[in-house]
Amino acid sequence: MNKIIVNFTPTGMIPTKKQTPYVPLKADEIIRDVVRAGEIGITMVHLHIRDEVTEEPDYRKEVYARVIEGIRNKLPKLVICVSTSGRKIHEFEKRAEVLSLEGDLKPDMASLTLSSLNFNAQASINDPDMIGKLVERMNEKGIKPELEAFDVGMLNYASYLIKKDKLHAPHYFNFILGNIACAQANLLHAGMMVNSLPDEELVFSMGGVGDAQLPVNSLAVSMGYGVRIGLEDNIWFDQDRTRLATNAGLLERIHTIIGANGAAAMKPEELRTVLKLKDGISGYGTL
Numbered sequence: 001m002n003k004i005i006v007n008f009t010p011t012g013m014i015p016t017k018k019q020t021p022y023v024p025l026k027a028d029e030i031i032r033d034v035v036r037a038g039e040i041g042i043t044m045v046h047l048h049i050r051d052e053v054t055e056e057p058d059y060r061k062e063v064y065a066r067v068i069e070g071i072r073n074k075l076p077k078l079v080i081c082v083s084t085s086g087r088k089i090h091e092f093e094k095r096a097e098v099l100s101l102e103g104d105l106k107p108d109m110a111s112l113t114l115s116s117l118n119f120n121a122q123a124s125i126n127d128p129d130m131i132g133k134l135v136e137r138m139n140e141k142g143i144k145p146e147l148e149a150f151d152v153g154m155l156n157y158a159s160y161l162i163k164k165d166k167l168h169a170p171h172y173f174n175f176i177l178g179n180i181a182c183a184q185a186n187l188l189h190a191g192m193m194v195n196s197l198p199d200e201e202l203v204f205s206m207g208g209v210g211d212a213q214l215p216v217n218s219l220a221v222s223m224g225y226g227v228r229i230g231l232e233d234n235i236w237f238d239q240d241r242t243r244l245a246t247n248a249g250l251l252e253r254i255h256t257i258i259g260a261n262g263a264a265a266m267k268p269e270e271l272r273t274v275l276k277l278k279d280g281i282s283g284y285g286t287l
Contacts, residue, residue, distance in 0.1 A: 002263035003270060005226025006254065007174065007205045008042040010034060010247050011050065012232025013057045013087055020235045022246045025050040027063060031070035033247045034078075040251045041265040044079035045071070046111065046146065046174075048232065057085070059094045065105045072104060077268045077280035081109035081146045084134055086116075087124040095130075096137050106284045108277050109172070110138055112145040114154035114161075118181040131157075135166045142285040144275055147173045150182035155196040162198055170275050173197065173204035174228050178212030185212035190219060203274055210234050211241075213250075221257050226266075229254050 010033045015023040024033040027049070034045050049058045049067060064082055071078060084095045099110060112134055113126045138145050145167065149155050161167045175193050178185035183193060185208045197204065207228030208216030214234075217227040229250055237245035237253075258265060272279060276287050 002224040002261070003266040004221055004224070004258050004263050005044070005203060005205050005271060006042045006251070006258075006265045007044050007046055007081075007207075007226060007228040008034065008037045008247070008251065009046045009207070009228055009230035009232035010037070011048045012230075013048055013083075013085060015231055015235050016055050020231070020244045022244060023231045023235065024247070025055055026052045027066045027070065030067050034071050035074045036248055037251055038075040038078060040248060041255060042078070042251065043226070043266045043268055043271050044081060044109070046081045046083070046228070046230075046232070047107075048083045048085070057088045059089050059097055061097045061101055064098045064107075065101055068101070068105050068107065075268075077272070079108050079268050079271050079275075079277065079280075080284070081111060082107040083111045085111060085113065085124065086126050086130065087119070087122065090125060092130060092133050096134060099137050099141050099143055104284070106141075107143055108272075108284050108286075109144045109146045109275075110134075111148055111174075112138070113148040113150075114157045115150075117150050117179070120180055131161075132166070135161065139166075139168075144172065144277060144286050147171060148176060149173055149193065150176050150179055152183065152192055152196045155193060155198070159198040162200060169201040171198070171200055171202040172275055173202060175204060175206045176209065176228070176233070177206065177216050178209035185209075185216050187219075190216070194225075203271075207233050211236070211239055214239070214253075217254055218257055221254070221261050221263065224263065227254060
């Protein structure tokens with residue numbers, strides 16, 4: 001039976017309470033949604049945190065610590081990935097602050113966007129020096145990079161980092177399709193990205209932005225690939241945008257699709273084995 005990685009993205013940096021009341025922004029809300037997701041069935045969680053007053057993206061390790069502690073109290077084996085995004089936070093020490101968490105608060109993984117890119121109204125700046133510093137800090141701390149690729153060029157850069165002995169197998173990639181300035185959510189672009197993966201031990205998931213989420217997730221499941229799913233990428237449940245989604249609703253639907261394809265969601269402990277992560281009992285991060 002195919003085992004599908006379900007990478008849950010509950011919050012992101014963009015959705016606000018004004019846009020949807022269902023997006024979890026406060027620490028307790030994020031914990032609640034992740035615990036509920038664990039009951040439904042997820043493999044890993046990709047965490048962003050927010051300032052609870054302004055709703056702006058936050059980076060402070062003490063806020064991350066509160067969220068991670070709350071999740072691990074209920075789901076100790078869940079693979080936890082934290083964000084080091086450059087979309088709204090630009091200084092290296094701020095982006096890397098969460099990587100200093102240790103012990104039971106240590107993240108297993110951290111996002112690493114493999115190049116700069118433009119979103120609809122702003123840029124995410126990830127210059128080579130920043131990427132190099134983040135990779136070095138992750139390697140130093142024993143935290144596995146979650147390699148975010150928005151186009152084929154980013155996969156080529158991953159291969160370059162592998163040749164430079166900066167990235168070490170086994171690898172985990174996220175394809176994020178449908179952004180205005182990057183690879184689009186169609187078979188040609190998806191196939192090109194799959195074909196451009198480095199020849200190394202790896203697994204990957206596919207996500208789509210906005211209306212592209214459901215078709216990209218459906219394609220990924222049908223091919224036996226992982227999925228990235230949650231309100232970070234899409235706040236609507238239907239393609240006509242008449243019904244706001246909840247994280248639980250999106251996850252329940254993807255489980256229906258996974259089941260219809262004769263597959264099952266990969267358990268966190270299975271991904272820990274695949275990626276050579278610690279077991280979530282004796283420790284976290286890489287072996």
